[in-house]
């Protein structure tokens with residue numbers, strides 16, 4: 001119905017008004033991306049945590065001799081290492097990763113072919129610990145180097161904790177970005193509202209003179225800001241959807257294994273759907289407050 | 300037209316009470332000092348005086364655009380200096396003002412301009428449509444309801460301004476030169492509108508330079524000159540109507 005949008009102020013035509021709409025579009029777009037990155041990093045972290053916690057990888061380097069056959073790596077050292085691991089009380093399982101699997105893991109970096117399969121590769125042993133604690137991992141490492149001095153133990157905990165730091169950092173950045181975006185939106189609405197208040201001083205005076213209360217006038221600005229926020233926000237989402245598509249497509253072209261597939265949670269989609277309305281409400285509340293504050297200084 | 304709604308049930312004192320009121324612009328000069336004046340309910344006054352005497356200034360005190368620099372102003376018995384912003388808006392809704400410079404909103408049609416006092420008071424659209432079209436017909440602007448002020452003549456604008464002033468059935472009508480841009484025939488018809496409202500119970504103050512009007516209608520005159528206000532008896536009989 002037309003009447004629902006009737007306004008006594010010619011707010012529709014103001015340049016400041018259009019500016020708010022554009023800005024909300026950009027801000028919602030950025031907020032959507034930030035939220036997505038945050039959700040993806042979160043998912044990545046959970047994924048790594050689940051697959052990596054409580055495991056060790058043991059590397060047994062191939063014999064240094066240039067002409068040694070690849071088969072030499074499945075040597076006494078591996079047998080000794082497996083023996084030491086399997087008898088250790090903290091170890092649940094210890095399995096040699098077959099050479100074929102190792103080649104497969106390396107394929108993204110090295111490619112495949114005869115030349116690669118001739119490379120002297122380390123033997124890899126996948127170790128599952130009974131409990132996920134640092135002292136158990138250290139004890140296993142110690143027992144292992146006693147049995148096989150050349151063995152190298154990768155405790156995933158170390159790189160995982162660095163990744164956790166990274167992910168948390170991304171989260172903090174995303175949240176900071178959102179806060180700054182909200183602040184920028186509020187400031188823009190304040191300035192845009194002040195500009196149109198100044199532009200319409202005469203009209204507002206007439207409205208007061210015929211008996212309008214501050215709330216009535218503020219309501220007109222607030223409704224306008226609400227619709228600008230929602231429209232701008234929806235435009236921002238419309239910009240976001242194809243952007244996400246492009247990023248997902250680029251991601252899918254990266255060799256599998258480097259970027260695990262993370263299912264983004266429902267809460268992310270709900271948050272994104274709410275963004276235009278949050279922006280609209282924020283703009284509305286800010287406009288209402290700004291108008292009321294300014295009107296108090298008027299006739 | 301059934302224009303008067305009961306608005307001040309219980310209030311029986313003077314509609315306007317000025318007590319020792321001084322009016323001063325930011326420029327520092329007093330337009331008048333220590334003005335004392337009571338306008339009883341259901342009264343009709345002309346407000347006369349030379350140009351620059353302060354007629355518009357006095358009216359702007361009464362329609363609450365200005366505050367007294369000194370003294371007290373009571374409207375409907377209420378001290379306006381003590382009223383909150385919300386209360387001031389409520390008091391203004393009991394007033395109908397015709398501004399000397401009309402103060403129509405250029406971006407709104409004649410219809411929407413007249414509808415303004417009803418809409419800010421939250422009156423439903425059905426009632427707004429009925430009252431506004433009736434009134435615009437009465438002032439002879441039925442064909443110009445959708446016209447913007449920019450394309451209206453001075454006299455047509457004035458009639459829109461008058462329609463806007465009376466559409467909310469005000470208890471106090473303040474008209475500043477409401478007939479300055481129309482011929483005497485229309486002027487009489489417009490004053491007649493105020494007289495009708497006066498008969499229905501509104502108090503009316505009409506500032507005017509038009510001697511043929513003050514001569515034609517038998518109402519007392521408030522005469523403002525050199526910062527003093529005197530009440531003169533009706534001028535009726537000086538001219539025939």
Ligand SMILES: Nc1ncnc2c1ncn2[C@@H]1O[C@H](COP(=O)(O)OP(=O)(O)OP(=O)(O)O)[C@@H](O)[C@H]1O
Nearest residue numbers: 324325326330349350351352353354355356357399
């Ligand atoms: N906004 C203002 N700021 C400063 N001085 C003003 C202002 N408005 C009016 N005045 C001064 O106040 C005095 C009274 O002006 P006012 O407009 O009330 O006169 P008036 O009786 O309505 O005149 P007219 O018959 O020409 O309309 C004048 O000297 C005028 O210069």
Ligand SMILES: [Mg+2]
Nearest residue numbers: 354355399475
């Ligand atoms: Mg004047």
